[in-house]
Amino acid sequence: MNNNLTLSITTIGDLLLRKTITITNSGEPINDVSLCVPIYQRPYKWTARNAIQLLDDIIEAKNSNKERYRVGTLILHKAKDKEQYDIVDGLQRTITFSLLLTALGEDGIEFLQQKIYNNVHNNHNIANNYNALNRRVGLKLQDSDSATEHQREMERLRDYIENMCELIVVITPDVSEAFQFFDSQNARGKALYPHDLLKAYHLREMNTISEDETEKIVKDWEQVSQSGLADFFGNYLYRIKEWVSGNKANVLNEHNIHMFKGITRFSRTPYAQFYKSAYCYADMVNSSAMPFVSGTRNVNAFQLDTPIIAGKPFFEYTKHYYNILKDIQNNNKYEGFYINDNIIVKTLDRHLKKGIGNGIARLLFDTSVLLYVDRFCPETYPTKEDMELFEQFVVYAFIWAYSLRAQYTNLGWLSAQNYIMGLSDKINAFNMYKLIAKQDTSSSLLSALADKVNPLSNDDIKDGWAQECYEYSGKGDTLKNLKDEIDGVYENYLYFFHINGFYKN
Template sequence: MGKVNFQVKKVGDLLKHHLTIPSYQRPYKWQPRHVNQLIDDVLSHRDKECYRLGTVVLHKDELKLANAIALNIVDGQQRLLTLTLLCTLLDQRGKFSSPLLEQEFASRVSINNLEHNAKVIESRLMGLNDDERQSLLHFVCNRCELIEVTLDDLSEAFQFFDSQNARGRALAPYDLLKAYHLREMMETTGQAERLHHVSLWEQGVSPDDGSASLHLIMGEFLFRQRRWLDGDYGIQFSRHNLEVFKGINLSTCDYHYLQSLLALDFAVEHYNNDPARKWDKQHQSYPFQINQIIINGKRFFEYIQHYKSLHHTLFDGEKALLGDFLKKHTRYSGSSRKGDIYIKNLFMCAVMAYYDKFGDNELAQAATTCFRWSYYLRLQYQKIGMDSIDSYAREARGLLRVMGKAIHPQQVLRFEPKRCENIRFLNARSVQDSIAQMLGDVDDNK
């Protein structure tokens, strides 16, 4: 077995190594949103003594150079190249240097993305004077850290990389977020409280009470709802869009727009810590909304648990508010096909967003509206992919966008979903019958 070496390295020290990008690596493909997220992370943590930026996997190639040891980048190319660009553009005095700057790129994709991202970084740094640039450069090089995993056997390096990216839970998006928000709690909460949230989190990964898993709640509900309500892409939650669940740290920021959040957070904490609560055992939960600004740390964990509970209230178990509705209208011949499962998820996302905003006010009528809007796709198209669901969900005049702007239930209930007059597919007959029955019930109640 080859030698494996783990070290925590300062970014500046790591970038001084003779790092090379081997020919088997994919092109540099980071987009502006990835670059901006890295810069946001650096800027928001620059007052800390150290900040961990992740892990890189390197292969020590002693045969590549005559007079030096080359370290081939197996995993971490995107982050290392972006950090090199950032440090180079921060340094206007010509003191920063990295062998990665001498790398030759054969891929036009890599060259174009590097040139474009350099412009993105420079635009972000435009307002900084020379002293501010030097201060930020010092933070990135000397207080930002990476875990360097170095292996001298290439096959084992690939195995390590594969295990981290495919099987290893350390790089799953949910666990990356857990680590991020636990880190945000370090200075404001005690160990007992952190352990409490970790325990609930781990229970949610593989629940034994029949409730939805944390993966399902975050990936197929909250991620999609937060994106769709804003009219944005919401097909798949991965480690490349963690920013959807990262927000603001109330203990370190004092922006004007945060005053209402600060006041609400204080009021909830003050109420729950009032000695009178010890005898009346009353507890005030934070009044979350699906598409609110994420509050980093403890509130993030509470946010996820809140929506696990809300999902259970609506859909799971014998007492679920919409349990009978789901059984009656979403179980039909063909309902287990992939496209029909996508549509059912769209319906559940819509009705969950309504309940989040208006509670059980006119919930039955709202469920009917959400069903007609969602299952229109089943009547209209024979084959349905997640990309079609995504486009439909974020239509500018679609139900979710109306719901996001509504301030009264009636603004949602008067939404008129499209009607499909001519049903061309036999597998849609049962859905058509459900909608006809719903419309009949609505007319009878008028």
Template sequence: MAEIKCIRDLLKMDLDIPGYQRPYKWNIRNIVDLLNDIGDAINDAETYGSSFKYRIGTIILHRNKKGKMDIVDGQQRIISLVLLLKYLEPSFVCSILNIDFTNKVTQANIHKNYRFIEEWFSLKKEVKRKYLDAFEKILEVVVISVDKVAEAFQLFDSQNTRGKELDPHDLLKAYHLREMKKYPYEMEHAVTKWEAKDTKDIRNLFKVYLFPVWNWSRGIKTKPFTAKEIDTYKGITEDKGYSYARRAGKAMPYFQITEPFLAGNDFFEMVDHYLWLLDDVQREMERNTAFEVFETILKKETGSVGFSYTRDLFYCALLCYYDKFHNFDELAVKKLFTWAYMLRVDMVNLGYDSINKYAVGEKNDRYTNSIPIFAKINVARLHTDIAGIHVKVIRNTDKASGEKWDWLYDKLKEINGLTGVSE
């Protein structure tokens, strides 16, 4: 029987760890990854709403002769989650806490990991409540329960993953490697290049930049980049005979965020290309003296999540522009920067929902500018079409975000040569 449970409900079950299980070997690095993954899930839930769930993976259980549920697969995660919940809620009790762990490796790792959890939260006391709530409202797991131990081990052997579900980019990696099965050496080279990259950079590339830009350029509000969305990046094979497949083949090695590519090796080349292109765009803002005032704002720490969203929005727009025109025209960049940061000036509370609406040009009486900037870049013939867009710098005192962002508004006026005047 398989069912989806929130993590708190899982840990309430009468669980036991059978003697054949290996010691608890998760270390501090595993705990850091777990804490970061939960943190990302909390941020996504705040961004996309209460319906967002983060599935940690699959747990396989077998009912033993005593009526308890032996953990066949998932004990490392379960023990780690118990440690975390026990710290967050000292009164929490569960069957795992009653187990007398005699293995020295298990004892040492439990002690070290619990101590690290205490240290980690000592610097992040403000998020303890969010992490605790996540156990019931965000984090979930697939629980497979069987009555025969042989069935449990058969399921265990058939599992393709351990821990959390594969990330979308990992699924894409596997998909495109399969497309390269006729070319083993190219497969080896692709894997070597992929493994040399930081997986967090790849995840961030798709989540924050490529997938949102793909949608916004089509006038579509974006959504979380999950396994359900990977068809966008499966590419197309030349043997389909489609005209756009032949066109994509002839276009290489030139990529476009908004255009398809050939399945297989081109996927890995595409990821490599956009990691470098994003780095180029960010370094240009740091090094080009013409953009010093932009860089000062981009680097500013305000403690505002909305300010971070705005920075990402600007870099998305700049990446989309540079991807198409391959220049940093000062006027065009200024227009993109002003367009993005005027949204922060406009809004008292700026969440990702507003970013999403603003990016596609949805009209709102709070927005000074309702410009579908990504769609305009997508259809522009010349870069001057973007440089010529009229971006307003006006602050409606009846609807503005308050004095907190006065400094930003003044900077935008200065950037646009409007100091001392009203646009």
């Protein structure tokens, strides 16, 4: 390691209020640390959500009685001929801590007095984030006991931030070395999938359970490949949550994983208590002998369109839905619970696996079935009626998903998202996920679908991918025989449109 590289630890208060780096590898503090935002730095892009999340993390650490709370790394470049310390990495967090301490009553933080490059991000986010933090922690004007207690609590919070929150600080006189260190830090960060970040977050929420139980949970998690978990979270859970909310689902990343962080053990709002109570009740019933003795069904502890409970329930939630999805995708006659020897799925599995468009249509089919199962299918002891209603929905899910495929020669995600949002002029363009989530019973859903799903005609599919279902004859293009099949698997997927009344030729 370069001998000129200084590794140190400092508290937030020492750095921002006293301009001191507390402890260095030489054992001596560094005084008169004047932090500077160099011209090459990117703008301040943290939003109010990021700032409030940092505040909430600190409050949680304080309430958990953590004596020291590490809040990140700060990389500084100190040129030999200059007094200032240029921030190479850690600017977003440093500005946010400065705004937070200002909101908590600290005046004149020198770091905030410098002129920062004038751009739209800096101009908006600095003021907006300060206002958001101030609304949370600022002094209350009312002269009351609650206002006095709030002030005392905020003073305790300020003291915790200034004296217990620590940064690891790396200082180098070589700017290229500073950027090399920065790149290595970020390269390691980029290797983390969103589900890795979620795993780390929820493991921190499990500090009250035994090491043996934690180890078992981690082993179960690691039974699934990284690519499998990335696909499961990014293409299934994330997309369902967004589509149910009426949003387009783009890419799951570190900026939008908050939807999977859920309700923590410290959340005490009525909203949080309701969902935590529901989980605890289901866990209590399923852990007891009650379902076995009474012959009743297990109680489902989760729903895809409701908040997650942080910690151990998150891992149970992941395992629960991963197993259901694999069950749905497994069409083996002698295995699986939901999809068993389904003739539609046989055709999809044999003929419609390759290509982006086919993959999109199959994902829409699988996710809509997963949401239906989650909402309406009992995990244990399904009745004959349960299965009959489910089989009816499978037909509707297929018609909806593959109506999209049939109407496009080259289907991509932009067209698919518009179709799901109901923004397309294609037949059967509507939000299946919102429709499912609005229904209280499977019967009401099937009734709604009977009104929403329309048949396709030759004119609807003549320019789309379904033209592959045609063959040339001496009299012109005609539809292949709808009943052509090999080993019980139909060659033409429009056969299922036809026999269910959704194809007009």
